[in-house]
Amino acid sequence: MSLMASWAQKKTANWIQYVNPLIGTEKMGHTYPGATVPFGAVQLSPDTDTIPYAVNGKYNPDVYKYCAGYQYTDPTIVGFSHTHFSGTGHSDLGDFLIMPTVGNLQLNPGTAAAPETGYRSRFSHQTEVAEPNYYKVKLEDDNILAELTTTTRVGFHQYTFPKTDQAHIILDLMHGIYNYDDKNAWTYLRIENDTLVTGYRQTIGWARTRTVYFAMTFSKPFVSYGNNDFSAKQPYRGFWGRFDQRHNFPEIAGKQLRAYFNFKTEEGEAIKVKFALSPVSTANALENLRREIPNWNFNQVKQQGQDLWNMELGKVDVKLADKGDMINFYTALYHSFLSPTVYMDVNGDYKGLDQNRHQAKGFTNYTTFSLWDTYRALHPLFNIVQPKRNRDMIQSMLAHQEQSAEHMLPIWSHYANENWCMSGYHSVSVIADAAIKGNVGYDLSKALDACVQTARTNYFDALGEYRRLGYVPEDKRRGISVSTTLEFAYDDWCIAQLAKKLKRNDIYDEFIKRSANWRNVYDSSIGYMRPKLSDGSFRKEFDVLSTNNQGFIEGNAWNFSLYVPHDPKGLINAMGGNERFIPHLDSLFTMHLPDQFFEETEDITRDGIIGNYVHGNEPSHHVAYLYNFTNQPWKTQERVRMILKKQYRPAPDGLGGNDDCGQMSAWYIFSSMGFYPVTPGSDQYQLGSPAVSQATIKLENGKTFSIQAINQSEKNVYVEKVLLNGKPLNRTYLTHTDLMNGGSLVFYMSPSPVTLAKVK
Numbered sequence: 001m002s003l004m005a006s007w008a009q010k011k012t013a014n015w016i017q018y019v020n021p022l023i024g025t026e027k028m029g030h031t032y033p034g035a036t037v038p039f040g041a042v043q044l045s046p047d048t049d050t051i052p053y054a055v056n057g058k059y060n061p062d063v064y065k066y067c068a069g070y071q072y073t074d075p076t077i078v079g080f081s082h083t084h085f086s087g088t089g090h091s092d093l094g095d096f097l098i099m100p101t102v103g104n105l106q107l108n109p110g111t112a113a114a115p116e117t118g119y120r121s122r123f124s125h126q127t128e129v130a131e132p133n134y135y136k137v138k139l140e141d142d143n144i145l146a147e148l149t150t151t152t153r154v155g156f157h158q159y160t161f162p163k164t165d166q167a168h169i170i171l172d173l174m175h176g177i178y179n180y181d182d183k184n185a186w187t188y189l190r191i192e193n194d195t196l197v198t199g200y201r202q203t204i205g206w207a208r209t210r211t212v213y214f215a216m217t218f219s220k221p222f223v224s225y226g227n228n229d230f231s232a233k234q235p236y237r238g239f240w241g242r243f244d245q246r247h248n249f250p251e252i253a254g255k256q257l258r259a260y261f262n263f264k265t266e267e268g269e270a271i272k273v274k275f276a277l278s279p280v281s282t283a284n285a286l287e288n289l290r291r292e293i294p295n296w297n298f299n300q301v302k303q304q305g306q307d308l309w310n311m312e313l314g315k316v317d318v319k320l321a322d323k324g325d326m327i328n329f330y331t332a333l334y335h336s337f338l339s340p341t342v343y344m345d346v347n348g349d350y351k352g353l354d355q356n357r358h359q360a361k362g363f364t365n366y367t368t369f370s371l372w373d374t375y376r377a378l379h380p381l382f383n384i385v386q387p388k389r390n391r392d393m394i395q396s397m398l399a400h401q402e403q404s405a406e407h408m409l410p411i412w413s414h415y416a417n418e419n420w421c422m423s424g425y426h427s428v429s430v431i432a433d434a435a436i437k438g439n440v441g442y443d444l445s446k447a448l449d450a451c452v453q454t455a456r457t458n459y460f461d462a463l464g465e466y467r468r469l470g471y472v473p474e475d476k477r478r479g480i481s482v483s484t485t486l487e488f489a490y491d492d493w494c495i496a497q498l499a500k501k502l503k504r505n506d507i508y509d510e511f512i513k514r515s516a517n518w519r520n521v522y523d524s525s526i527g528y529m530r531p532k533l534s535d536g537s538f539r540k541e542f543d544v545l546s547t548n549n550q551g552f553i554e555g556n557a558w559n560f561s562l563y564v565p566h567d568p569k570g571l572i573n574a575m576g577g578n579e580r581f582i583p584h585l586d587s588l589f590t591m592h593l594p595d596q597f598f599e600e601t602e603d604i605t606r607d608g609i610i611g612n613y614v615h616g617n618e619p620s621h622h623v624a625y626l627y628n629f630t631n632q633p634w635k636t637q638e639r640v641r642m643i644l645k646k647q648y649r650p651a652p653d654g655l656g657g658n659d660d661c662g663q664m665s666a667w668y669i670f671s672s673m674g675f676y677p678v679t680p681g682s683d684q685y686q687l688g689s690p691a692v693s694q695a696t697i698k699l700e701n702g703k704t705f706s707i708q709a710i711n712q713s714e715k716n717v718y719v720e721k722v723l724l725n726g727k728p729l730n731r732t733y734l735t736h737t738d739l740m741n742g743g744s745l746v747f748y749m750s751p752s753p754v755t756l757a758k759v760k
Contacts, residue, residue: 015313018330026072029655044155048074067091087659092206094177133305161265194221198282207417215285219272332665343367353403372422373660380677391441424487432494433680474531482551493566494681608656616657634753637689703742716749
């Protein structure tokens with residue numbers, strides 16, 4: 001849908017009043033507060049510091065705080081850059097920082113302790129406003145009011161200056177998030193005329209070969225301009241020697257460029273800047289700019305974007321008694337709709353993984369696939385409230401696989417690059433989940449072939465040993481061999497489900513057998529998953545609580561021993577049945593972790609943990625729902641409501657861990673409504689305890705599914721009975737068909753646990 005078409009639509013309810021983009025900007029939430037539209041390619045947001053990735057050749061732990069470029073407790077703003085990840089535990093981006101200043105020109109950022117030594121400025125949260133698609137703040141050192149809004153591919157700045165003959169707008173091409181010494185491979189700047197500038201930036205950060213093009217235009221001509229090339233250590237030679245490279249140059253290129261544009265302003269005069277991005281060319285960036293914002297009406301663009309947000313947020317209409325919970329819910333829905341992000345120009349062009357220009361024909365191409373996180377709840381949420389987008393995302397994954405030299409589906413990809421981050425091959429989970437739930441708009445047989453090819457790529461992540469031995473040996477994948485085995489086994493089960501749907505029995509037989517490989521790393525003598533060596537023996541040195549080189553990624557044996565989402569009943573039986581499994585699960589929430597645990601994990605804080613249950617680390621996200629597979633499902637209801645209250649608050653530090661491109665938020669959305677996809681790739685959602693009083697999901701097929709909690713209160717966390725379309729639901733799960741057919745789900749809440757016998 002075009003921006004102008006959405007603008008012409010009837011206005012919807014004001015859901016954005018319940019969104020606070022500042023939630024998660026303090027501590028480890030790693031969200032950004034700036035302006036963007038749903039799934040927008042531009043995330044225009046303030047950056048509060050520039051921390052080098054390494055100091056004296058060693059990793060700088062302080063850099064971890066700035067995955068999104070912004071920390072709520074910082075006193076200064078360095079500037080406003082156009083690309084950001086939301087909630088990640090690693091980073092990149094921070095492209096094309098713009099900062100307005102007045103007075104003597106300074107082309108270095110200065111320091112937080114002495115902002116006057118550079119172009120950064122102090123600011124106060126008292127003058128800071130963060131809304132969907134709108135950000136405003138007063139830059140106190142220079143008395144400039146900064147306002148930001150966006151369209152899908154264009155950032156729109158509005159800077160209100162005091163009266164001065166020394167107004168400057170700085171464009172910093174050196175700035176970036178997670179800055180490495182050599183991150184900038186090359187930058188280029190071309191002055192087209194006295195209001196238009198184009199160029200590009202090539203970086204070799206987390207993404208090894210990333211190029212972003214831009215077109216920038218000003219609402220009034222600049223008086224003069226210049227740059228400071230920090231990489232120039234020798235006199236210019238040859239062609240470049242024909243120009244004055246510092247002032248009024250026609251073009252310039254280098255690794256470390258900062259340019260400035262000078263203006264004269266009257267009191268209260270606003271200078272506006274439109275800044276468009278493209279993955280392909282400056283010509284496409286200019287076309288994006290002219291097509292998406294053909295005028296200079298800042299307030300109209302802001303309103304159009306906010307109308308888009310209201311339309312998306314209104315897909316789930318909820319009622320909660322507490323306003324803080326309403327803010328939690330709609331901010332979580334907002335964070336769920338930030339990524340993946342659009343990665344193509346208005347004409348359909350995008351750069352592929354092969355670094356060539358491609359056309360997205362019949363689908364919107366997306367990037368930013370944090371799949372180790374988002375396969376669990378975010379993509380299943382999309383199958384309900386964003387099915388068309390999820391189909392396009394899968395089309396994007398299949399295009400990635402075609403362009404990949406390894407012929408693999410994405411693992412963690414962005415901007416025409418594969419980062420190879422985290423473990424497993426969870427694209428197959430996203431594809432199988434959509435297929436099993438009937439959300440198909442692509443060639444299923446081709447998709448299955450892509451899944452199989454990915455799962456047979458022997459040189460990826462010890463897959464050869466996994467296929468040969470039935471597990472990943474610790475001596476081949478040191479430190480995360482067990483969790484990798486468990487994730488492979490789950491993904492293999494997903495491939496088997498897709499093969500079964502397509503009646504590809506040979507593929508089904510191969511992968512359903514592989515899906516049982518979790519049993520090969522379960523040590524029944526101690527009741528935990530345990531690293532195994534190539535010779536078939538379990539590793540002797542082993543600590544079930546430690547996260548340091550024990551065979552698990554972002555977790556320990558205690559919590560990862562519960563990760564068999566495709567066979568929870570098999571896991572329970574292997575661990576000794578309900579009598580042994582339930583106490584083990586109980587202990588996860590009640591035990592006390594030693595200080596060593598926190599010292600080993602930089603992304604974990606004590607306020608993000610309940611016992612040994614680490615909500616900020618995604619492998620635990622399904623765990624509270626495992627009681628549903630025992631004879632004590634009421635404990636799922638109790639745990640879920642506790643987690644909702646303890647891990648989510650309407651405050652800057654209100655997230656108990658990285659939001660991880662919306663996964664933490666998607667968990668909140670599902671759990672608040674009373675169900676959760678424990679096993680993506682199946683059609684089932686396990687029931688929990690709804691926190692909402694009412695909810696209505698508006699489906700793309702035109703139907704609605706309503707949820708109601710009778711006798712809802714903070715004390716009434718247990719479910720006495722459930723009615724689906726007026727009939728008793730005598731099972732602990734809901735199916736996707738139940739949802740898509742529309743209808744109603746009614747929970748009757750109680751202050752005391754209800755046994756299975758009573759429910760039936």
